[in-house]
Amino acid sequence: KKRIVIFASGRGSNAEAIHEACENGTVNGEVVGVICDHAGAQVLERARRWNVPSTVIELKSFENKAAFNDALLEAAVSYKPDLICLAGYMRICGENLIHAFPNRIINIHPALLPSFRGLHAQRQAIEAGVKVAGCTVHFVGTGLDDGPIITQTAVPVYDDDTEDTLSARILEQEHPSYVRAVAAYCRDELTIEGHHVSGMHGHH
Ligand code: GAR
Numbered sequence: 001k002k003r004i005v006i007f008a009s010g011r012g013s014n015a016e017a018i019h020e021a022c023e024n025g026t027v028n029g030e031v032v033g034v035i036c037d038h039a040g041a042q043v044l045e046r047a048r049r050w051n052v053p054s055t056v057i058e059l060k061s062f063e064n065k066a067a068f069n070d071a072l073l074e075a076a077v078s079y080k081p082d083l084i085c086l087a088g089y090m091r092i093c094g095e096n097l098i099h100a101f102p103n104r105i106i107n108i109h110p111a112l113l114p115s116f117r118g119l120h121a122q123r124q125a126i127e128a129g130v131k132v133a134g135c136t137v138h139f140v141g142t143g144l145d146d147g148p149i150i151t152q153t154a155v156p157v158y159d160d161d162t163e164d165t166l167s168a169r170i171l172e173q174e175h176p177s178y179v180r181a182v183a184a185y186c187r188d189e190l191t192i193e194g195h196h197v198s199g200m201h202g203h204h
Helices: 013-023 042-050 065-078 095-100 121-128 163-186
Strands: 002-008 029-036 054-056 083-086 105-109 132-139 149-156
Touching: 002 013, 002 065, 002 163, 013 029, 013 042, 013 083, 013 163, 029 042, 029 065, 042 054, 065 095, 083 163, 105 163, 121 163, 132 163, 149 163
Parallel strands: 002 029, 002 083, 029 054, 083 105
Antiparallel strands: 105 132, 132 149
């Protein structure tokens, strides 16, 4: 089984979907830790319910961003992950983490990248007047919401949609989409430019 660490900032519904898929055998993996940048986030209650250890690392506890990023890396390394899943993690990953886990960090973004990077992607889609929106699961690169795309799912945007109704329609697709991507990763099926990205690196 692949060791999966989840980075999350809030509600944790994508984290829940990944954990559930590990429990029911859809994903050949195990959630071994949750790293969260907000004490009090709902995802921490979920981790307690799963009996999965969690680490809270808040920016305000550190002198500067570099020290914060060092702490995040140290926490991640301590869980010995094969895969890091960003699931509603509302920060840009430090380069230290990306270099420590090349091709082993994936993210879900609530837009059809490369459109609508950054915060409030669903609101950006409404404001742009697009008729198709969706979600993207991708490998994490060093830029904001970039890196090789693994899978995308499209949903329609209706004339009377609000940010909330569109977000809900996208979220419904996020969970199965993220689970499919993680399952494929754990079967060593994912490739970047033709090269398999997992399997040969595993230190377990
Ligand atoms: C999800 O819609 C996720 O795609 C989005 O935040 C939400 C988290 O929900 N992520 C981003 O916007 C990343 N830039 P969750 O905590 O219930 O999974």
